[in-house]
Amino acid sequence: MSGRAAPAPERDPGLQPERTRLAWRRTTLSGTVAAVLAVRSVLHSGVTAASVLLCALCCVCWLAFLLLAHRRIRTLSSTGRPPALAPGHATATVLCTVALAGCAAALVW
Amino acid sequence: MSEFVRNVRLWFAPGDVRAEGETPDYRFSLANERTFLAWLRTALALIGGGFAVDQFLPDLRWGWRVGLALALLAAGVLCALRAVNHWVRCERAMRRGEDLPVSRFPALLSLVVAVVAVAMVVVVLVGWDG
Numbered sequence: 001m002s003g004r005a006a007p008a009p010e011r012d013p014g015l016q017p018e019r020t021r022l023a024w025r026r027t028t029l030s031g032t033v034a035a036v037l038a039v040r041s042v043l044h045s046g047v048t049a050a051s052v053l054l055c056a057l058c059c060v061c062w063l064a065f066l067l068l069a070h071r072r073i074r075t076l077s078s079t080g081r082p083p084a085l086a087p088g089h090a091t092a093t094v095l096c097t098v099a100l101a102g103c104a105a106a107l108v109w
Numbered sequence: 110m111s112e113f114v115r116n117v118r119l120w121f122a123p124g125d126v127r128a129e130g131e132t133p134d135y136r137f138s139l140a141n142e143r144t145f146l147a148w149l150r151t152a153l154a155l156i157g158g159g160f161a162v163d164q165f166l167p168d169l170r171w172g173w174r175v176g177l178a179l180a181l182l183a184a185g186v187l188c189a190l191r192a193v194n195h196w197v198r199c200e201r202a203m204r205r206g207e208d209l210p211v212s213r214f215p216a217l218l219s220l221v222v223a224v225v226a227v228a229m230v231v232v233v234l235v236g237w238d239g
Contacts, residue, residue: 016139023146030153037160044164084138084200090145090193091120097149097189101156101182108163108178 012080021076024069034100035062041107051107058103065096119197126197130204141199148192151218155185166233173232177225184221 038058042051068089076082119125132138159181166174191214198210 012136014136016136020139020143020146023143027146027150027153030150030157034153034157034160037157037164041160041164081135082139084132084135085142085145085196087120087122087126087193087197087200090196093149094120094189094193097152097156098186100153101159101186101189104156104159105179105182108159108175108182 017076017080017082020082021073024073024076028066028069031062031065031097031100034104035059038100038104038107045107054103054107058100058107061096061100061103065093065100068093068096113194116194116197119201120193126200126204129201130206133203137203138200141196141203144199145192145196148195149189152185152188152192155181155188159185162229169232177229177232180221180225184218184225188218 035058039055042055045051072085072089159178162181163174163178166177195210195212195214202209
């Protein structure tokens with residue numbers, strides 16, 4: 001952008017990578033809330049083998065989500081001009097969310 | 110429908126989006142990514158709402174409780190799938206230099222959320238003794 005020759009990666013005055021990084025953080029927080037509610041529902045509605053299995057699946061989805069977010073956050077903070085999000089990465093995050101919802105539907109039922 | 114199938118293919122194929130047009134300014138891609146994440150948060154909030162209806166309205170009749178919870182969960186799933194679809198479409202439009210796609214989805218989602226909210230008010234007032 002500017003003509004300054006900087007040895008370190010050039011800082012974007014709009015802080016776009018940082019804002020995107022924080023957006024990922026907020027999203028993992030939302031996912032954590034959903035996962036905590038899943039665990040709470042199992043604890044309150046009686047522990048059976050099926051409900052424990054579904055709860056474990058929810059936790060796996062949440063962990064996968066955290067891992068994907070962590071990888072993207074690392075990319076965003078490592079370079080001054082991060083590459084665009086890969087479609088596979090976005091799809092994987094969405095599939096984690098959908099799987100979480102599927103487990104939730106099974107738990108509610 | 111074939112347009113939709115092509116979009117679904119793009120969800121999984123990293124190379125195909127990048128094959129078209131030219132790379133836009135990275136800031137536009139990041140803004141698109143943040144919009145995607147905002148929609149994903151909306152989806153996660155709807156899923157959390159589904160859990161919350163199930164757990165915090167225990168005195169409701171089973172049918173109402175499960176119906177409302179499943180409606181919220183289904184809205185969350187739709188919202189998540191639509192998030193990635195819209196992200197791919199925007200990314201492609203930016204690469205081709207076209208206008209960004211317009212969508213009826215926000216209006217639709219507002220209507221669904223409003224209907225569920227009204228249903229919850231009615232159910233909580235009327236159906237409490239289930």
